[in-house]
Amino acid sequence: MRTINKIIIHCTATKEGQDVTAKQVDTWHRQRGWSGIGYHYLVRLDGTIESGRPLEQVGAHTLGQNKYSIGICYAGGLDSKGNSKDTRTDQQKDALINLISDLKERFPSATIHGHREYSNKDCPCFDAKEEYKDIGTVRTSPTQSTTVQASAVTIASGIGTGIGAVGNLDGTAQLILIGFACTIILAGMWILRERLRKWANGDR
Ligand SMILES: [Zn+2]
Numbered sequence: 001m002r003t004i005n006k007i008i009i010h011c012t013a014t015k016e017g018q019d020v021t022a023k024q025v026d027t028w029h030r031q032r033g034w035s036g037i038g039y040h041y042l043v044r045l046d047g048t049i050e051s052g053r054p055l056e057q058v059g060a061h062t063l064g065q066n067k068y069s070i071g072i073c074y075a076g077g078l079d080s081k082g083n084s085k086d087t088r089t090d091q092q093k094d095a096l097i098n099l100i101s102d103l104k105e106r107f108p109s110a111t112i113h114g115h116r117e118y119s120n121k122d123c124p125c126f127d128a129k130e131e132y133k134d135i136g137t138v139r140t141s142p143t144q145s146t147t148v149q150a151s152a153v154t155i156a157s158g159i160g161t162g163i164g165a166v167g168n169l170d171g172t173a174q175l176i177l178i179g180f181a182c183t184i185i186l187a188g189m190w191i192l193r194e195r196l197r198k199w200a201n202g203d204r
Pocket of ligand 1: 009010011061115123124
């Protein structure tokens with residue numbers, strides 16, 4: 001596998017609502033005299049991710065940046081009049097995040113960019129660098145602390161629910177329940193004490 005240090009986002013520069021397949025782009029790029037589709041992935045309107053050029057091969061999508069990069073393209077980028085517009089559907093936005101996240105796992109040192117950072121075009125018609133700046137950087141440790149927090153909240157709410165449940169019972173039932181709980185705790189302590197005494201005597 002070649003070295004990858006950039007993931008560069010593009011649009012097909014086609015009108016909003018017009019779906020484009022990797023096959024179509026392949027045809028367009030062959031008409032330009034290229035060996036085939038210049039992007040490595042194409043994201044269709046419904047969020048389907050189609051493979052283009054194999055990752056191992058250098059793409060043809062960003063002048064001067066192809067050798068160490070991956071090119072991802074979404075179908076769209078123009079409004080009905082042909083002006084630049086971020087036309088990504090919700091499905092395309094989700095698919096792009098998933099695809100970029102996967103690639104960041106495979107190529108952790110790669111940074112994410114929009115084509116327009118390297119040309120005077122508008123492509124991909126949104127600020128890809130800004131939008132995807134946190135992908136792959138906030139995954140490992142914050143997830144752990146969130147899990148710990150989540151379980152602490154679960155335990156706390158569990159205890160709260162227990163106390164609340166006792167509070168909902170009438171007086172007699174509360175006394176019975178508290179008495180029952182005390183009996184179990186005392187029994188536990190007694191068993192533990194007996195156990196410790198036997199251990200102390202060397203009786204196991
Ligand atoms: Zn582009």
